Amino acid sequence: MSTEHDQADSTGLHAELTRFLRDSGALTSDWAEAFEAVPRAAFLPDLMWPFDMDTGAGLPVDRRTDPAGWERAAYSDVPVTIQWDDGQHPGPGPGRVPTSSASMPSVVARMLADIEVFPDARVLEIGTGTGWNAGLLSARLGDRNVVTVEVDESVAERARAVLRRLGLHPDVVCGDGRDGRPDTAPYDRVLVTAGVRDMPAAWSAQTRPGGLIVAPWGTHYCDEDALVRLTVADDGSASGPFCRPLEFMKIRAQRLDWRRFGSHVERYPGDAAESVTTVTLSDLGEERRFSAAKFVIGLCVPDCAHVLNTGRGASDESGESTVWFFDMTEGSRSWASVVSRPGEAKAVVRQSGPRKLWDEVSRALEWWRGQGSPRVESFGLTVTPEGAQRPWLAGPAHPVPSFAE
Ligand SMILES: C[S@@+](CC[C@H](N)C(=O)[O-])C[C@H]1O[C@@H](n2cnc3c(N)ncnc32)[C@H](O)[C@@H]1O
Numbered sequence: 208m209s210t211e212h213d214q215a216d217s218t219g220l221h222a223e224l225t226r227f228l229r230d231s232g233a234l235t236s237d238w239a240e241a242f243e244a245v246p247r248a249a250f251l252p253d254l255m256w257p258f259d260m261d262t263g264a265g266l267p268v269d270r271r272t273d274p275a276g277w278e279r280a281a282y283s284d285v286p287v288t289i290q291w292d293d294g295q296h297p298g299p300g301p302g303r304v305p306t307s308s309a310s311m312p313s314v315v316a317r318m319l320a321d322i323e324v325f326p327d328a329r330v331l332e333i334g335t336g337t338g339w340n341a342g343l344l345s346a347r348l349g350d351r352n353v354v355t356v357e358v359d360e361s362v363a364e365r366a367r368a369v370l371r372r373l374g375l376h377p378d379v380v381c382g383d384g385r386d387g388r389p390d391t392a393p394y395d396r397v398l399v400t401a402g403v404r405d406m407p408a409a410w411s412a413q414t415r416p417g418g419l420i421v422a423p424w425g426t427h428y429c430d431e432d433a434l435v436r437l438t439v440a441d442d443g444s445a446s447g448p449f450c451r452p453l454e455f456m457k458i459r460a461q462r463l464d465w466r467r468f469g470s471h472v473e474r475y476p477g478d479a480a481e482s483v484t485t486v487t488l489s490d491l492g493e494e495r496r497f498s499a500a501k502f503v504i505g506l507c508v509p510d511c512a513h514v515l516n517t518g519r520g521a522s523d524e525s526g527e528s529t530v531w532f533f534d535m536t537e538g539s540r541s542w543a544s545v546v547s548r549p550g551e552a553k554a555v556v557r558q559s560g561p562r563k564l565w566d567e568v569s570r571a572l573e574w575w576r577g578q579g580s581p582r583v584e585s586f587g588l589t590v591t592p593e594g595a596q597r598p599w600l601a602g603p604a605h606p607v608p609s610f611a612e
Contacts (some may be wrong), residue, residue: 213385216275219247224312230376230531233313235320240580241346248281250369251309256288256301258308267299280384286311289337293459294361305456307362310338310400314453321421321450322435323394324348326386327577329393332356333384333422333538334400334458338366344398345377353377354391356384358459376515387413400453403433408594411437411445413552420445423455424588427463427507427512427535430454433583443592444471446603449583452497463512467599468533471542472559479544479557486554487517488547490529499583500572506586506607507571510535511564532564543568567610574608 225242228234234242253492256265257280265288280287287309291302319340324330329527330344335357337611344353348393358361363381380388385407387397399410399422410420418439423432433452437445457463492500493515505511512535517528526549534541541560548554556565575581581600586607589597598607 210351215276217246217248217282222250223281224284226562228313229312233320235316238319238343241343245339245342245346245373245375247309247312247339248278249373250342250366251277251281252289252340252365253277253282253288254299256291256305258286258288265301265305267301269299271334272474284311284313286314290359294359300338304462305508306459307336307359308456310455311337314339315343318400318434319343319396320420321434322398322419324396327352327393328395330335330354330396330398331388331394331410332398332400333364333387333410334358335366335379336400338370338379340398340400341377341379342370342373342375345375350371350376350378354380354388354394356380356382356388358383376526381445383460383601385409385460389413397421399423399522400458401459402430402461404457404461406437406442406445406588406590406596408443408590408592411439411443411590411592416441419447421468423453424449426501426505427506427510428464429501429513430451430457431501433502433586435588436528437588437590444589446587446589448587452502455600462532465512465514468512468514468542471533471540472544474533476544476557477559479559482558483553484545484556484565484569485552486529486545486572490572491530491545491568493528493530497583500575501574502583502586503581503607504568507574507610508564508567509609509611511611512566513568523612532568534560534562534564536562562612569612574610575610 216259227611256267258265268277268280288305289562293306296302310370329352332355335355341355367379389408393415396420397420402423420437423434424435431454433449435449437447444470492498512533514531528547530545532543541562543558543565546555558565587599589603599605
């Protein structure tokens with residue numbers, strides 16, 4: 208049961224988070240009133256898993272046993288997982304894949320600023336999650352202007368109940384957000400709060416010309432995304448720049464199941480062709496999150512997933528690192544690997560199967576360097592009315608080349 212003291216505490220934490228968001232520039236003045244009126248904690252369940260930004264782990268916090276820790280986490284600028292493994296994971300320990308969450312408050316605030324709403328703007332949100340974002344939109348624009356779609360029935364039902372309790376009534380729809388919500392279209396803004404790999408044509412079709420679609424978008428090369436801000440044109444195409452790197456959990460049907468790549472390398476190295484390279488992990492952008500190198504390789508080498516295995520564990524004192532590349536094309540098992548050791552100038556490359564993935568990756572890197580190693584923000588995306596995706600550099604007239612053979 209909450210006491211007067213608890214209430215004062217949480218009001219203080221809420222005010223502190225709002226101040227932090229304002230001071231950091233994430234929260235714009237036009238959204239401040241909504242953030243003050245709609246507290247994040249009201250949308251979080253008793254048992255939740257705040258993301259530890261240092262370790263990357265999600266550790267359980269239960270309000271019933273640790274109310275102070277719970278309040279602190281609820282008002283921290285960290286993502287909080289509320290569901291694992293599409294609800295199939297019971298118990299307090301973290302599951303395998305986080306599948307629903309409350310995004311980081313600073314990310315929520317920035318994305319709300321990105322959609323540049325105006326009085327009475329109609330917004331379609333994809334990925335209701337806790338319902339916090341939908342609640343903020345409703346507080347600012349009115350219930351009748353907000354439609355939010357959530358694929359998971361129990362998550363949608365929970366969000367609807369929390370919103371109702373707070374006197375907020377946006378239209379919470381359970382369904383596949385990739386279809387948008389045609390019944391209540393057109394929208395002025397589509398705000399996507401799950402990572403997409405293939406931008407559904409339905410979103411532009413349901414947006415008014417001149418309207419905006421803001422979404423975390425990425426390739427299958429890695430899980431990192433970049434926020435894209437597309438303006439919809441009269442002909443139904445949508446085009447715009449990548450604004451900044453970020454990472455979201457993916458739209459359910461577009462998640463990558465890394466276990467599938469085990470069968471690519473059943474017999475390692477098998478008949479793989481061997482060569483050497485002087486390209487380093489740093490050149491590949493592996494030494495930090497959100498490197499432009501990884502983003503650009505993903506753009507230029509379609510249908511290629513990659514993963515870095517570092518031999519930092521106690522069982523491997525060599526410090527050997529392997530970067531794996533896997534062909535995602537249906538029926539193909541092409542793969543490549545690059546094994547490097549600290550202090551050795553050359554890494555060993557192995558390639559197997561009809562697609563020479565390392566050749567494609569190294570040509571993509573060479574192209575990017577030849578362009579002056581542009582940042583993620585120099586790139587953009589056009590989605591045709593049919594849903595084809597065309598990444599570009601410095602404008603739609605300069606498509607990014609594909610090095611897939
Ligand atoms: C990061 S959470 C969204 C955070 C949310 N906007 C909030 O304010 O708490 C992503 C959500 O997208 C949902 N999702 C995944 N695939 C979806 C799909 N195809 N259609 C609609 N929602 C989807 C997930 O179930 C999850 O709840």
